[in-house]
Amino acid sequence: MPSWKFVGGTALGFFAIIVAGAGVGIAMVGTPDPNKAAQAQNNVFFWQDGSQMVATGGSMNRQIVTIDKIPRSMRDAVISAENESFETDKGVDPMGIARAVWNMATGGSTQGGSTITQQYVKNNFLDSDQTLKRKVTELFIAIKLGVSEEKDTVLAGYLNTAYYGRDAYGIQAAARAYFGKDSQDLNPSECAFLASVLKGPNLYNPDGGIGAAATPTLNEDRARKRWAWVLDREVEVGRMSKEDRAKYKPTDFPARVESEQARGMSGQIGYLVETAKQYVMKTRNITAEQMALGGYQIHTTFQKPRVDALAKAVEDTRNDFLDEKKRPEYDTFVQFGAASVDVKTGAIVALYGGPGWDQKHFSNNANTIGVPVGSTWKPYVLAAAMQYGTQNSKGQGISIDSKYMADDLTVIKNRQGNPLMGPDGKPFRQKNESPTAYGFVTLNEAMEKSINVPFAQLVFDVGHAKVRDVAKSTGILEDSMDKDNTASFALGTSTPSAIRMADSYATFAASGTHREPFSVTKVEKDGEALSGFEAPKDQRAMDSAVADNVTKVLQNVVQNGTGTKVKKLGRPAAGKTGTTDQNKSAWFVGYTPELATSVTLFRNDPNSADKKLISMNGVGGTDSIHGGDIPAVIWTEYMREALKDSPVKQFPEAETYGVTADSAGAPSPTPSAVPSQSVTPSMPPTSSAPPVSPSPSKGGGKPCKPWELYCDPTPTSGTSQGGSNGGPSGSPSPTPSGKPGRPTGWPTFGSSP
Secondary structure (H helix, E strand, O other), X not given: OOOHHHHHHHHHHHHHHHHHHHHHHHHHOOOOOHHHHOOOOOEEEEOOOOOEEEEEOHHHHOXXXXXXXXXXXXXXXHHHHHOOOXXXXXXXXXXXXXXXXXXXXXXXOOOOOOOHHHHHHHHOOOOOOOOHHHHHHHHHHHHHHHHHOOHHHXXXXXXXXXXXXXXXXXXXXXXXXXXXXXXHHOOHHHHHHHHHHOOOHHHHOOOOOOOOOOOHHHHHHHHHHHHHHHHHHHHHOOOOOHHHHOOOOHHHOOOOOOOHHHOOOOOOHHHHHHHHHHHHHHHHOOOHHHHHOOOEEEEEOOOHHHHHHHHHHHHHHHHXXXXXXXXXXXXXXXXXXXXXXXXXXXXXXXXXOOOOHHHOOOOOOOOOOOOOOHHHHXXXXXXXXXXXXXXXXXXXXXXXXXXXXXOOOEEOEOOOOOEOEOOOOOEOEEOEOOOOOOOEEEHHHHHHHOOHHHHHHHHHHHOHHHHHHHHHHOOOOHHHOOOOOOHHHHHOOOOOOHHHHHHHHHXXXXXXXXXXXXXXXXXXXOOEEOOOOOOOOOEEOOOHHHHHHHHHHXXXXXXXXXXXXXXXXXXXXXXXXXXXXXXXXXXXXXXXXXXXXXXXEEEOOOOOOOOXXXXXXXXXXXXXXXXXXXXXXXXXXXXXXXXXXXXOOOOOOOOOOOEOOOOOOOOOOOOOOOOOOOOOOOOOOOOOOOXXXXXXXXXXXXXXXXXXXXXXXXXXXXXXXXXXXXXXXXXXXXXXXXXXXXXXOOXXXXXXX
C-alpha cells in the first residue's frame, strides 16, 4: 500500500496542475464584445435569375443599448427566470456544470444549468457546436467575467446579444419587433413575455416555428404559461410584489404588433423567404439563432415573373369573386394557396402563400397542412391498382378500362369480400354526389365524373397500404396521410400541402420519375459555397406506363369531365378536381409536360385557436365551391401566363397496359388490344346519367362569371356527376339552395370535383 504522503502528494500535484491549467486558460481567453456580435450581416435572397429578391435579418434588426435603456423590470424578469443568484455568483454554477457534464456524458440535453454569464459567453460564439473544447473555453471566459466585469455589464451584454425570435437579436430589436417600442418603454408584462421567449424562440414565439411541435397554437399556449410563470417567479424570489403581480391576469397577455420582418417583405416575399430559410436550415441543420446572425447568400428557385403571374391570377379572381362588405358572414376568412413546380427538376418556381406578411397574414397557405385534398387523391388509388394489381387481377396491374359498380349507395366489400360494416352495425353503403344509376363504369369514366363508389371499393381491392406506398413514392409525406383504413381514405381525407401536391403530380407528368421539391440551389457564407444544395436525384416512383396511363385518364378529366374549365389553356393539360365534405376545401391539381401546379381554396379564421375549417357554402354568393370552379380558373389563368413563351409540348403516348379486372357482376369487356381477363359473368350495364340540358345565362342574359358552372350556356358532360369528397363517407352533400335565378330542378353539383 502506498503511504499517505505519497497519495497526498500525488493528489496535491494533480490539483496544482488543474489549478495552474485553469489559470493559464483563464488568462489566455478574451472577453466578449457585444458590439462585434451585433455586427452580423443580412441574409440576402436571390431570384432564380440571380437578381436580388430581398435582404433581411442581420444588422438591420440589431442595436446595442446601454443598461440604463433596459428597464429594471426586464432585468428582474430575466434574473428570476434564468439565474436567481446572478448578482452574487462568480459567473459559473458548479452544480449546473456538474449537471451539464453528466448530461453530455449520458447523451442527454446539453442545455439547462448555465448562468446568465455562461449564456452571454455562448451567444458571443457565432457557431453553436456542442464540443468539449468550446464548453471549456466558455467556462474559462465565464469565470474571468465573473471576477473582472460588473454585473450590469454582463447582463446588458447578454440581453443585447440574445435571440428573441422574429429575427430580433438583442433587447432593443425585440422590443421593436414584438411591441413597436423602444426597450426603455417596455412594461413589466411585456418584459415577462420577452423573458419567456428567451427559453427558446422556436417553441415560445406565438408566431410559430419550425417543426410539428412549433405551431402558432402550441407556441402561444407555451408562451402564455411561461409568461405567467415568470411573473409568479419574480414574486417568489422577491423581485415583484404580490400587489403588482395581481395587476396581470391571464387575459392581460401582451398583444404584439406586426413583425418587423414584414418591412421589405410585402406581397409573396415573406412566404418565399420563409420557405427558402426552412429549406436551408433543414438541409444544413442550422438553428434559428444561427440563421438570425445573418451572412448567408441564398439563391432560390423562385422565378419572379411566375410568382407575379400566380399572385395576379389569385388576386384578380379573389377580388372579382369575394365581397366581404356585402357578404361578411360568408366571404370573410376565405384562404387561397398555390404552388408550381418544374416537372423536369422538382424546383419550386412559384407559390402563393396568402395576401402577404404586410397584411398580417403570416401562415403560408402554400405549405399549410390540415386541408383535406378531396378527390385529387383518387389518382393514387388508380395508380396503385395499376402498379400492384388487385385481388381480382391476381396481382397483375389492372387497366383503366376495368369496370366497377358505380351506383349510389352501393355496399362496399372489405379485403375478405364481406360487406364492410358501418358504425351502426349495418353494411356500409358509399354515397355518391349524384343519385344517378351509373351501373358499371370503367375506371377512366369514374375518374372523369369523380364518382365515389368505384374508388371506395378499389382501395379495398388493392389495399390501403399500397395506395400509401404509391403516394409516398411521389413525394407525399407520410405524416400528412390519413391513418384510417376506411372507404373515405380513397376520397381524400389526407392533408398534404399545396407544394407537395404539385410536386407529387409532377411525377405523373414525368412518366413516373419523382424529384423531391426544393427551393434553394446555392448558399454562400463568408464567400464560400456550402455543400448540400445540389438538385435532388431522380427516383423511380412507378412504371412509366402506369404514370402515362394516369395522365391519359387525367387528360380526359380536363377534356370531358369535372375539369373542363382548364380547356381554355389551349395546350395539353391533365388534372383532377377535388372538394371535401361540407364544402370546406376545394382543389385543382394539374400539369402540363413542363409545369405541375396546385391551387387550394379553404376557409378558416387564421387568428382562431383551433384553426378549424369552415364551410364555404354561400361564399361568393354561390351555393358551393368546387375544384372545377375557382381553383381551376386560377390554375388556368396562371398557367397561361407562366407558359406563354414556351412551345406547346405533348404528353407521352400511353401504351396499352394491364388486364381488365372487373368487379362482381360487371359485363365482359369488348375485345381490344388491351390484355384482358374477365373475372365475372356478363350482365347488361345499367343506364348512365341523362344528359344535362343547356341552362340560361344567370341574371337575364348577363355574361357569366368564369367560376359559375351552372351559368355556362353549354354545360359539359360530367359537371353534375361528381362524387362527394374526402369527408366522412356517406355524409350528405350540399344541395342547391333554390336562390333566385337558378333553374328549378337543376342537378346537384356536390363536392367531389
